[in-house]
Amino acid sequence: MNLALLLEMAAEAAPDRVGLVCDGKRWTYGALLDAARGAFELIEQSNAEYVALLDESSEAAVIAVFGAALAGVPYCPLNYRLPDADLAALLGRISPALVIGDEERISRIASDQGHTVMARQEFTLKAQEAVPEPDSREYDPGEGVAIQLFTSGTTAAPKAAILRHSNLLGYILGTVEFAGAEESDSALVVVPPYHIAGISALLSSVYSLRRIVMLPVFSPEAWLDLIAAEAISNAFVVPTMLARIVDALDRGQSSDVSTLRAIAYGGGKMPLTVIRRALELFPDAGFTNAYGLTETSSTVALLGPDDHREAFASGNPDVQARLTSLGKPIPTIELEIRSESGEVLGPNEAGEIYVRGEQVSGEYREKSALDAEGWFPTRDAGYLDANGYLFLSGRADDVIVRGGENMSPGEIEDVLLMHPSIADACACAVPSVEWGESVGAALVIREGCDLPSEDDLRSLVRSRLRSSRVPEKIIFVDALPYNEMGKLLRRKVKVAFSA
């Protein structure tokens, strides 16, 4: 089955309904399908082996993803924030491609790689002009790869994760009700097009017939303005965005957000203070925390609106703690926590998160990471509590191993963040002659607060956790390094310790 089925069904059921708003231009589902079919022609003519996007969010992302699917050529959106050399290397791995977007940059860094390059306007215009007669073309059956995404490559060279038509359709058909949205519903998409959350937002919105409104460059002011101007009902944000929105509202920025019914978030750890304040500032919105990876076609577990409100209102610490959990695995996913030796662990035992399901690809261009039974090791460390709520303790590679004892940075950070003077915290492994590794903590002091004493901080950790968790080395920094998706770059913090 071909991924383009999603858009074909939307156009079949509601050809004249507006499916996308970008830069003030409105596209119906019928017009989007026509343009995707036109893009198929352009892709065929180019003899490209990939369709790449080097651009911010726009209608071109929707037209390209479905056009590439119809042509049976992997769609590969690229991170335009990468430095020239890194980007040129990725472009070299997908040559020859039809590259849509920044013409000037591609001719500067990859002119010798044999790509066909089209600026955004040229691509969308030509796609609209090239629409074939209905039923005149044989489209790809959709048995291969629909999307290739390069991982961010914080540990090594970026890996090429591949998602098959079957993975993405498995995710959408299994989790989204066709035409489930009201005609007035609209989703505000701010996640960049090269991120899995940016792609799944397009796919699930199209299939539910929820109008997509794009905000290519995020600022809290623009986001709040667009909520009011387009009467947005649904929005997805990464934690840093929500933190900035909350901050803008607290500074007096105002906007009519009464239409906003659902706010979903994911892509990184959400600070408890931010989500609690957001629940206060958006009392009528349902919040959903989504946990997923590129390799799993997006969401595999979620904490829904009722759980958020219950945890927010509860006096029970176990229920309160759910605000920091990832909720429960979605019904179409199997999830297990396994020890290093591979045995399945019980409640409250921390290990590595494994998932299995139709949407789970776990495949890279080079090799598949699935085990013989189809389970994907996420490299995320976590545990399930007695009620089945999933808690993340960090990347498996970030676990601190002190004298054979495994410790997750997350639990140490959560305790340090309870100190009123600490605005942000990162715990990581630092070399220790005695223990192999021990705990280091990099801390950011809240504005206007005095520097707390290291002894105070250590006794705070000692009062809550085992003494092995007490940081041996503490440094104070102006800010912690995050990538643009709000992911903490622990490796950079480690470097700060050795400096």
Place this chain on the structure above:
Amino acid sequence: MKHGSRLKSAACDTEVMVIRCADGQIECGGAPMGVDRPAEAAALTADFSAGTLMGKRYVDADGAYELLCVKPGKGSLAVDGVALVVKDAKPLPASD
């Protein structure tokens, strides 16, 4: 029939994608479905004329068959004469 095939009704406008199937005969409106629509339409059987709904998934009791309706019509779906039912899916909150 195989997973991923697109089948057309001989008796109405219904088209389905096969998500899961076994060796039985997939029917709509009382007539076998096929990759191509026959030149002459089959008559709609009264027992199988409740209609299909766009975007709904139809399953049998054993979970061996699952069909996604991609074009609605007047007939209703069955396998070897046994009617399929709409799969009950609890909608999840939008997460992306």
